[in-house]
Structure formats: structure tokens, C-alpha cells
Amino acid sequence: xxxxxxxxxxxxxxxxxxxxxxxxxxxxxxxxxxxxxxxxxxxxxxxxxxxxxxxxxxxxxxxxxxxxxxxxxxxxxxxxxxxxxxxxxxxxxxxxxxxxxxxxxxxxxxxxx
Numbered sequence: 001x002x003x004x005x006x007x008x009x010x011x012x013x014x015x016x017x018x019x020x021x022x023x024x025x026x027x028x029x030x031x032x033x034x035x036x037x038x039x040x041x042x043x044x045x046x047x048x049x050x051x052x053x054x055x056x057x058x059x060x061x062x063x064x065x066x067x068x069x070x071x072x073x074x075x076x077x078x079x080x081x082x083x084x085x086x087x088x089x090x091x092x093x094x095x096x097x098x099x100x101x102x103x104x105x106x107x108x109x110x111x112x113x
Contacts, residue, residue: 006056013049014066016042018073025082061104068101 020042027035053062071094078084086094104110 003056006053006062009049009053010057010062010065013046013053014069014073016046016049017066017070018077020046021070021074022077022081025078058110061108061110064101064104068097071097 020039023035023038023042026032027039030036030039050062050066057065075084075086075090075094079086
């Protein structure tokens with residue numbers, strides 16, 4: 001049976017990074033204390049979780065998943081919280097990134113550790 005703990009750690013890393021990036025925007029260039037502290041703590045947690053992830057998932061695969069899912073999540077949060085929108089080319093590009101992550105995970109032998 002495949003060990004999925006690395007993917008749970010990776011999910012924690014991604015969620016922490018998305019929280020940190022959202023707080024970074026809210027920190028207004030680190031001029032607001034609470035969002036600034038959230039940013040620092042969230043990124044520290046994200047990198048710790050990513051380091052644990054790398055015990056079982058190769059770094060290239062982990063980073064591809066991290067960046068692909070992170071881009072989509074932070075884009076959704078930017079839309080909802082900050083009113084930022086994406087045009088068609090941006091959405092197509094994000095779909096290609098997500099497609100690439102899916103292809104890597106489903107078909108690549110590189111993800112086998």
C-alpha cells in the first residue's frame with residue numbers, strides 16, 4: 001500500500017503557503033503587524049511541512065504540485081478577498097499548469113520514490 005503521508009504534509013505546506021501569501025498582501029508591505037506575523041509564521045510552517053514532504057516525494061514532483069495547486073488557490077483567494085480577476089490567457093495558463101501536475105502524478109515514473 002502506498003504511503004500518502006507525504007501528500008498530507010504537502011497539503012499542509014500548500015495551505016500554509018496560501019495563507020502566508022494572502023496575509024502578505026494584507027500586510028501592506030509589512031506595515032500592518034498582525035498580517036505580517038501571520039505571513040512569517042505561515043511561511044515557516046509551509047517550509048517545515050515541505051521539508052517533511054521531501055522524505056517521501058521527490059523534490060521536483062513536490063514542487064510541481066506545490067506550485068500548481070498554490071497558483072490556483074491563491075488566484076481564487078485573490079478573486080474573493082481582493083477583487084482581482086484573471087483574463088482568459090491567465091485561466092488557460094493555469095489550466096495547463098494543473099494539467100501538467102496531473103500528468104506528472106498519473107503517468108510519470110519520476111514520482112515513484
